[in-house]
Amino acid sequence: MQLSLYNTLNRKVEPFIPIEEGKALxxxxxxxxxxxxxxxxxxxxLFEDILRRTLEYNxxxxxxxxxxxxxxxxxxxxxxxxxxxxxSAREKGKTITEIADMYTQAFFQDTDALNILRPTISCKAxxxxxxxxxxxxxxxxxxHTYTAGGNVYFSIDTFPRxxxxxxxxxxxxxxxxRIVVDPNKRNPMDFxxxxxxxxxANQAMVWPSPWGVGYPGWHIECSAMSIKYLGETFDLxxxxxxxxxxxxxxxxxxxxxxxxxxxxxxxxxxxxxxNETGKLSKSKGEFLTLSYLKERGYHPLDYRYFCLGGHYRxxxxxxxxxxxxxxxxxxxxxxxxxxLKGEAGSPSLTLSEGGRSYIETFIGHLNNDLxxxxxxxxxxxxxxxxxxxxxxxxxxxxxxxxxxxxGLKDVxxxxxxxxxxxxxxxxxxxxxxxxxxxxxxxxxxxIVEEMGYSLKDTxxxxxxxxxxxxxxx
RNA sequence: GGUGCCGUACCCAAGUGGUAAGGGACAGGUCUGCAAAACCUCUAUUCACCGGUUCGAAUCCGGUCGGCACCUCCA
Numbered sequence: 001m002q003l004s005l006y007n008t009l010n011r012k013v014e015p016f017i018p019i020e021e022g023k024a025l026x027x028x029x030x031x032x033x034x035x036x037x038x039x040x041x042x043x044x045x046l047f048e049d050i051l052r053r054t055l056e057y058n059x060x061x062x063x064x065x066x067x068x069x070x071x072x073x074x075x076x077x078x079x080x081x082x083x084x085x086x087x088s089a090r091e092k093g094k095t096i097t098e099i100a101d102m103y104t105q106a107f108f109q110d111t112d113a114l115n116i117l118r119p120t121i122s123c124k125a126x127x128x129x130x131x132x133x134x135x136x137x138x139x140x141x142x143x144h145t146y147t148a149g150g151n152v153y154f155s156i157d158t159f160p161r162x163x164x165x166x167x168x169x170x171x172x173x174x175x176x177x178r179i180v181v182d183p184n185k186r187n188p189m190d191f192x193x194x195x196x197x198x199x200x201a202n203q204a205m206v207w208p209s210p211w212g213v214g215y216p217g218w219h220i221e222c223s224a225m226s227i228k229y230l231g232e233t234f235d236l237x238x239x240x241x242x243x244x245x246x247x248x249x250x251x252x253x254x255x256x257x258x259x260x261x262x263x264x265x266x267x268x269x270x271x272x273x274x275n276e277t278g279k280l281s282k283s284k285g286e287f288l289t290l291s292y293l294k295e296r297g298y299h300p301l302d303y304r305y306f307c308l309g310g311h312y313r314x315x316x317x318x319x320x321x322x323x324x325x326x327x328x329x330x331x332x333x334x335x336x337x338x339x340l341k342g343e344a345g346s347p348s349l350t351l352s353e354g355g356r357s358y359i360e361t362f363i364g365h366l367n368n369d370l371x372x373x374x375x376x377x378x379x380x381x382x383x384x385x386x387x388x389x390x391x392x393x394x395x396x397x398x399x400x401x402x403x404x405x406x407g408l409k410d411v412x413x414x415x416x417x418x419x420x421x422x423x424x425x426x427x428x429x430x431x432x433x434x435x436x437x438x439x440x441x442x443x444x445x446x447i448v449e450e451m452g453y454s455l456k457d458t459x460x461x462x463x464x465x466x467x468x469x470x471x472x473x
Numbered sequence: 474g475g476u477g478c479c480g481u482a483c484c485c486a487a488g489u490g491g492u493a494a495g496g497g498a499c500a501g502g503u504c505u506g507c508a509a510a511a512c513c514u515c516u517a518u519u520c521a522c523c524g525g526u527u528c529g530a531a532u533c534c535g536g537u538c539g540g541c542a543c544c545u546c547c548a
Contacts (some may be wrong), residue, residue: 029548037548044548167476168544218546241548243513245476247547270548271478274541280548309486315479315541323487325497332496335511365478365487373487377495438506446510456509463510 001360003058003367005051005236008267008315009165011307016055018235023063024055027226027264029239029247030066030122031424034084035283036109038434039303039318040273040280045181046304047312047370049116051185051238052402054366065229066119067221068107069203070100070126083204100124105247110290112148112299115180115405123225125216128206131224132216136193136209137257145193148184151422152194152211156187159253163189165267166245174289191250192217223263227255237264241271270312276319288318298327305330308372308404334411336383337397344391347398355392362400376404379402422453426464429455 011073018024028048031037037045041212055062070085089099108118124131136152139145144158156162182192196214206213226234232255248267255263280288290300306326310316351359358378365374370373379400383393387433414421418426428446445455449462456463 031548032546041548047548164478166544169475214479241477242543242547245544272542272548305496306485311487313478314486319485322497325485328498329496339511371487372495374494380495433506436506442507454509457505457507458510 001367003054004369005110005266005268006369007265008269009264014125014266016235019233019265022059022061024060025230025234026052026055026062026064026236026238027222027230027234028064028066028119028237029222029243030068030119031103031107032069032084033100033107034265035103036287036289036291037107038280038313039290039293041240042110042114042290042303043273043307043316044238044270045111045116045169046114046307048238049405050308050312050366050372050403051236051268051368052117053405054363054370057363057403058367062115062120063230064119065123065226067225068100068104068124069221070096070104071215071221080428099361100126106349110300113290115301115407117405119407121229123229125221125225128221128225128228129216131222131228133194133207133209134226135220135227135254135258135445136216139193139254143201144254144257146186146371147211148186149182150196150212151184151192151214152217153185153190154193154217154250154254154257156189156191156253159257161256162253165252166249168245168249191219193220193239193254219247220254222247222251222298223255223258227263229260232256232259232261233263235264236268238264238268238270244269271315273316275317280318293323298323299330303328304329305333305406308376311373312370330406333379333406334408337394337408337411339382340390340394340397344389344394346391347395348389348391348425350393351393351395352388354385354387355396358385358388358396359399363403366403371405371415375400379404418453419451422448422464425451426455426462430462433457 001065003015005016006013014026026048028045031041052062052064071083074165085096085099089096092099093104104124110224111118118129136145139154140152144155145152146155147153194209194211194216196209196212206215226237237248244267254265290303293303302323303326306318306323307316309326348355362375362378365371365378368374379397382388382396385393398409425444425448429441429448432438432441432444448455453464453466456465
């Protein structure tokens, strides 16, 4: 079945047709490494991972490039702000490089834990300043730039299609409604390609350039690096929905103005994770990181499962209750896999007609603009199908998990080391049970539970498991 | 002021013209000394509200109310 994706450029679901048959060239906007990623940021990488895995499942050789932004963004205080990297370094008493390395590492720790496949190429902005300068020079040579107040600006009036992606009507925008307009700009929508006039003192990260010592503007890195690694026209560009009006709009302007070619064929944007009060933010309310979720007793894949339950183009409402549901569902799924493994031993090597139809339905949903919730529902339906043998169910789950990425192939029974004193109590309880001293047996159960272990009496004997952290509010 | 999205059961959430997926929770049942687990069953005559188009609407059109995001670094 043909893979179709919603293309922001045309605002509709379109069949995916790559530039080169069998290949998919994909660029994803990566993190600014000045702080930990919050779970909303991670939702976007999760959706991109589903996209990548779906492309690969469809047989495409995916070249997946992601930038690591370690320079050049202002903090949220508008023009009075400070470079986020510099600020973070100052606050933590570290060098900028240390900060970048630390948060880059933390980022990949999170994405690894979520089973997000690493990009084919991840590239740091600071390693590509010469590429950015070269691109600005191309723009300059074609007359798309001007210098004012020491900075190099992109002139949007030289690019008639400006704002096409976001469907901006330039004349209707209230420039400066929320920030002070830079008086050097000819058009309020113009943006800086290269700064030499630092807006903040002691700018630590500067490079020599034809326009003077300075640092690159906020958008140029993505254009420079994507063109370098994917070419002047490539297939897919992904990111959060917030990037449409400014970041991606500006990227398109500078890239296409420089090359004179169509830059990206498919723009794929993920919606936000929100909570009951609206958008998640790094500055207000709880700063929800994956580590925090882990502290509260959730497995990283509980969060992956949670995100799979909503469509990537819809806002998803985060709540602890919703995450609890995902946790219960994922744990049940894991138990089912374990049970199937026990029954079947190994997955079936061939599929019946019925089995094949499930996998077709499954991939059909994903190929229809990544409908992961439907795909997931197919899994549950399949598990309930009495016509299917265990080994076939297992094979189907493994197959589906190539895209779902829930690590189903790797699940194992948890081996719990039981402390001697707990084991002694368990043994005492068994004796009590044998003697039908139920009151005593129940009393011992309570004691053991208070020590953090739960007991299950089965036909095979008593099973002792460690009680996980309680995580309801 | 501009742009876009959304309102589906107790909660999360699919479905965008053919008669309401899935998960969680709850309840009942089987099993069990009890409990837990597992499994089974049940939960929306109805999709914010009003009107229209249609043989047929949660889905399309118009209006009303409510919520959210973006236009500023942001996933």
